[in-house]
Amino acid sequence: MTEATDYSINLTDPDFLADPQPYYDRLRAQGSAVQVGPGGMWSVTRFDDVVDVLKRPEDFSSEPSENDRESLFENAFGGANIIGADNPKHNRLRSIMQKKFTPNNVKNIDGRVNELCLALLDSVKDDSSFDMVSSFSVPLPVTVIAELLGVENTRIDDFKRWSNGLVTLINAPADDEVRTQAMAEVIELAQYLSSAADKRREQPADDLIGHLVTAEREPGKISSGEVLSYCVLLLAAGNETTTNLIGGMVHALLDNPDQLAMLVKDPSLIPNAVEEGLRYCSPVQGLFRTTKRTVVVGDTEIPANSRVWVSYAAANHDPSQFENPNKFDITRNYRGHVGFGWGLHFCLGSNLAKLEARVAMEKLVPILNHLQLDGPVEYLPTWIVRGPKALNVKRI
Numbered sequence: 001m002t003e004a005t006d007y008s009i010n011l012t013d014p015d016f017l018a019d020p021q022p023y024y025d026r027l028r029a030q031g032s033a034v035q036v037g038p039g040g041m042w043s044v045t046r047f048d049d050v051v052d053v054l055k056r057p058e059d060f061s062s063e064p065s066e067n068d069r070e071s072l073f074e075n076a077f078g079g080a081n082i083i084g085a086d087n088p089k090h091n092r093l094r095s096i097m098q099k100k101f102t103p104n105n106v107k108n109i110d111g112r113v114n115e116l117c118l119a120l121l122d123s124v125k126d127d128s129s130f131d132m133v134s135s136f137s138v139p140l141p142v143t144v145i146a147e148l149l150g151v152e153n154t155r156i157d158d159f160k161r162w163s164n165g166l167v168t169l170i171n172a173p174a175d176d177e178v179r180t181q182a183m184a185e186v187i188e189l190a191q192y193l194s195s196a197a198d199k200r201r202e203q204p205a206d207d208l209i210g211h212l213v214t215a216e217r218e219p220g221k222i223s224s225g226e227v228l229s230y231c232v233l234l235l236a237a238g239n240e241t242t243t244n245l246i247g248g249m250v251h252a253l254l255d256n257p258d259q260l261a262m263l264v265k266d267p268s269l270i271p272n273a274v275e276e277g278l279r280y281c282s283p284v285q286g287l288f289r290t291t292k293r294t295v296v297v298g299d300t301e302i303p304a305n306s307r308v309w310v311s312y313a314a315a316n317h318d319p320s321q322f323e324n325p326n327k328f329d330i331t332r333n334y335r336g337h338v339g340f341g342w343g344l345h346f347c348l349g350s351n352l353a354k355l356e357a358r359v360a361m362e363k364l365v366p367i368l369n370h371l372q373l374d375g376p377v378e379y380l381p382t383w384i385v386r387g388p389k390a391l392n393v394k395r396i
């Protein structure tokens with residue numbers, strides 16, 4: 001057994017956040033699980049080990065730690081959510097929504113996503129330069145999920161504001177004032193969703209809130225707090241991630257004109273390019289588990305009750321799994337990336353995310369050919385989700 005610790009690596013350091021890949025290379029070289037900062041967290045970075053951890057929910061719990069439980073966010077909605085639940089709770093909650101996100105069910109919204117993409121691009125058509133993130137990749141997923149949940153047209157702008165508050169809170173801002181403001185937005189969101197659910201308790205509706213409220217009638221299926229948590233989770237899990245995938249892919253394509261030229265010539269490569277985007281950009285860099293007992297991962301023993309950071313991004317760039325992993329290659333055989341996780345908690349919204357990204361790319365690719373980056377690209381300074389903060393582009 002190896003016992004690796006490397007406190008020279010801290011997952012919250014600005015250098016790590018600016019460019020994590022060289023750190024992932026160092027961690028993979030040191031062992032299956034390496035203790036790092038902050039707080040001696042165990043990081044798992046090799047592809048085979050990441051899959052092994054994700055396949056063993058009986059050893060690695062997804063439930064929030066004691067500290068998380070005390071945080072405002074974990075308690076704000078009064079119910080568990082599937083991403084932070086172990087079985088049997090997890091399967092009970094997942095079974096309610098599983099069918100709503102199958103490829104067949106999400107394909108119905110293809111036309112609406114098309115319309116939204118066209119409208120967003122129309123709003124910048126006269127600008128010689130614009131930010132692709134704030135004008136396109138942020139509003140698209142939030143509008144899609146708002147409409148699926150059943151948020152009224154007149155409240156979409158409020159919903160976007162609340163969603164920004166939620167994203168801010170998830171990214172744990174250090175500034176007290178920013179945190180208080182974000183919490184106020186999230187409380188408004190909770191109040192809105194709670195009254196939207198009440199309306200559907202009186203008058204059923206064919207939207208996701210209505211679907212959850214219907215499930216509530218079945219004894220033991222879902223509590224009213226869990227209905228609220230589910231809506232917030234769909235918003236939290238589906239927005240910034242999809243924004244970062246679209247933004248990350250635009251950045252990768254502008255940086256790799258040969259790959260962009262291939263897509264312009266043959267748009268049928270777009271679905272494969274989206275899979276490569278999920279691998280290459282890894283919009284979710286890593287998430288947490290807690291060991292339920294003393295466990296062995298590869299060559300390392302991890303004590304019971306340890307916090308483990310499972311890095312999808314490091315696994316997706318493991319050279320033992322992907323040849324030349326730091327190359328963005330839209331013709332790659334992408335099979336086996338862990339951009340959406342693996343096993344029990346595999347992303348519920350993966351088909352929706354892929355549809356949004358595919359339609360977005362179908363609309364963006366012909367335009368990207370006439371755009372170039374206008375200045376350096378800075379990435380969001382978080383170690384959970386990763387994507388460009390802004391993508392300033394100018395027409396050429």
Ligand code: HEM
Nearest residue numbers: 082083237238241242245283284340341345347348349353
């Ligand atoms: C590019 C976009 C997306 C990425 C990269 C992504 C990534 C992930 C990952 C890595 C997980 C696994 C979490 C774990 O192992 O604990 C996950 C779970 C989940 N995702 Fe996504 N996601 C995306 C979009 C979406 C969308 C659009 C939705 C829904 C609207 C969604 C809803 C969920 C939910 C509900 C879970 C929890 C599933 C469970 O615990 O069973 N995601 N996602």
